[in-house]
Amino acid sequence: MKTDKIFYRIFLRQPELIAELVPGIPPDCEFEYSAPVLKERERRLDGLLTPIGDDLNLPLVFLEAQMQSDNGFYRRFFGEIFLYLEQYEVTRPWRGLLLFPRRTLDFGVETPYRSLLDSQVERFYLEDLIPLTDLSPNLELLRLLVVSPEEAAESARRLLSREASEAAFQRRLDLLESILVSKFPKLSWEQIREMLDITNVRLQDTQFYKDVFAEGRQEGRQEGLDQGELEILLRQLSRRCGELSPQQQQQVKSLSRTQREALADALLDFTGMADFQVWLQQQSV
Template identity: 35%
Template sequence: MSVRQTRKYTHKFHAPTTLKTDSIFYRIFQSLPSTFFELINQPASLAQAYQFSSVEVKQLAFRIDGVFLPNTSELPIYFAEVQFQPDKKFYSRLFAEIFNYLDKTELINNWGGVVIFPNRSVDTGATERYTELLNSPRVTRIYLDELTAIAASSIGIEAVKLIIEPESTATTKAIEIVNSARQQIIDAAQQREIIQLIETILIYKLPRLSREEMGKMFGLNELKQTRFYQEVFAEGKLEGKLEGKEEGKLETIPQLLALGLSIQQIAQALGLDEQVVRQAAQPKL
């Protein structure tokens, strides 16, 4: 839940570049809303009764970005906040925002607050005034480095874990998540969204990741959905060649090799014999 009121709060993740963790989490919650309920030990099926969105309090000119609104008055409203940097005034701001919203809305639902930290060391907000709330079931604090306790992890939970995965194993973990998405998710649009999400996390975690390395992680169809592919071939030249004559297809082979695809993958994608692809891949003397 990011609230903007004359100033903008930015959450930072300590990586080579700034990772906008709140927007990453909100994308996860939009694509796989069941992930949120898994994080708070609720049935994943409960997501069907909620809509994840932002809410605006016009009287006070602020917006709360991470809110799960139920479709029935019997279920609580959940406010989701992502906090990746220490902030002494975090809890005072958090509860002020929640209670301001509850005061202005006509909804009669109960409520719950969920705060996501990378680890306990970031949880440095002053708590003296809010001890009763924080010690009650009404507020749930989640520390990502402790999620290993979840034995059977879903794709959503694994995507969340990837955010704090060590750089040395992040690529391997990302490949596992992408492969799981291909096997478990039937809807093509949702599958592309998950792959784009994993790519976004990796780009922020590993800004020096090359096109070759990205290509090894994704097949040709999935690679077309990534930012790398769209930036390199934004003019659509490659698409036209892939659909054109054999001469045009041969011209694309060095480019596809540079993206990390194998001879076998290229041959399959272009409808060419592997030997033809190998010959075209040989450097010209």
């Protein structure tokens, strides 16, 4: 999975992280994630977080993770925001949250947008997390994305060992597996299991263990990373759309690698099973 998609999964699974990064957001505020299309030029916002509830004083949050230099980034980011505000006739406040890996990358001229960058947009540089200790579990997840491979295994094990409810533990584990797959694309699931030292954590009772590591996986599996990615994709589809029928599972398994990557991106926009069925039908056209 692409790194920027992992960021959006983290925010979807750990919504309280927004309050840690954007001042003024209550810790218990819930958001609905979307990626709306802007009609002009058929642009699509990477991430829009809309507060759930009736409090119109809570802001929309325009979220974007940019991991590489792009000297047109600020121009595009603010252009899309104001196009959205006009197109959807927004009346509530808004904030921006930008995630960058390093301060040395070039994202374009800041001068025309200086007042907005200083007042309404939070820029979060992941490199600032590397030397820090005693971080919250949410910030530890972000830190794991930028630490060295040598430190990643220890950091992941430390994060798994932190006290949490069973539900929070499973969410944390789900995100950790995605991060490690992205960080170590050549490792098999067995090697990732060894990296996490799963014999020392509460894994045997989790759905992750039952789905991925229990013996007797379904016939027709692929070995190594491809199988791991497929398992993650099927679980995410089930969580987003509801339980998949055996026929639907087989349809997903028969997709090419390119189609699976496209599905992994598309499912962030799914609101239910109907969206998934439409997507499948489009693949057969």
